[in-house]
Amino acid sequence: EVQLVESGGGLVQPGGSLRVSCAASGFAFSSYAMNWVRQAPGKGLEWVSSISGSGDYTYYADSVKGRFTISRDNSKNTLYLQMNSLRAEDTALYYCAKLRSEIAAAAANYWGQGTLVTVSS
Amino acid sequence: DIQMTQSPSSLSASVGDRVTITCRASQGISNYLAWYQQKPGTVPKLLIYAASTLQSGVPSRFSGSGSGTDFTLTINSLQPEDVATYYCQRYNSAPHTFGPGTKVDIK
Numbered sequence: 001e002v003q004l005v006e007s008g009g010g011l012v013q014p015g016g017s018l019r020v021s022c023a024a025s026g027f028a029f030s031s032y033a034m035n036w037v038r039q040a041p042g043k044g045l046e047w048v049s050s051i052s053g054s055g056d057y058t059y060y061a062d063s064v065k066g067r068f069t070i071s072r073d074n075s076k077n078t079l080y081l082q083m084n085s086l087r088a089e090d091t092a093l094y095y096c097a098k099l100r101s102e103i104a105a106a107a108a109n110y111w112g113q114g115t116l117v118t119v120s121s
Numbered sequence: 122d123i124q125m126t127q128s129p130s131s132l133s134a135s136v137g138d139r140v141t142i143t144c145r146a147s148q149g150i151s152n153y154l155a156w157y158q159q160k161p162g163t164v165p166k167l168l169i170y171a172a173s174t175l176q177s178g179v180p181s182r183f184s185g186s187g188s189g190t191d192f193t194l195t196i197n198s199l200q201p202e203d204v205a206t207y208y209c210q211r212y213n214s215a216p217h218t219f220g221p222g223t224k225v226d227i228k
Contacts, residue, residue, distance in 0.1 A: 035217070037165075045157070045165060045208050047217040059215035062122070100170065105212050107155035107170035114164070 002026040002110045004096050009115030016086050020115050022079040022096030030054070030074035033099040035108050036081045038092035038117075048094070049081065050104035059104055064090075086119045093117075123148045125211055127220040133228045140196040142223045144209035149189045153213035156185055156194045159222075160205045168207075169194065201227055 097108035152172035169185035
């Protein structure tokens, strides 16, 4: 059974940093690309970042480019999102999602429950 | 960047009705389109990928069609458990933009 468990969310001040993680199990982690998708309270889904199965290719939304870094440790079956220079508008539930392919040009067929990031003073 | 729009933004229909949601891309995306269902308080669920391929385990009353810039999600015979917000997403190239969503409820 595929499981994705996010952790690391919390309250952080504007300008601060946070790293969220996603522990994956139940599938060959290194064979699949992964996404981070966020959802602000009461709002729609926003794609944040993708990474290929090997970790060689990464992609970012313009809203986070230069501030967020996606990475993965295939030996630990874990996906990460390092978030720096956080802003109030980054407040959201952050989901990790497994894609259907090793490459990022694929739909997300499994989603975690999300971890809440709140940016506020 | 390619923009994604959806119409309508919300709809109300009766149980058993056929419901159609449209998603439009500002440029052609071939068939690199997915549809997701998000029920209140729950995680998004993949319904359709490659514009028209039904994800395993999804009821056959859901179907998708389209290619290029215009896509459709159809629910044949709407059921009470289909109350949700439906999102399209393009994934041909980054950014993998989601549509704004269509909220479906029962009349």
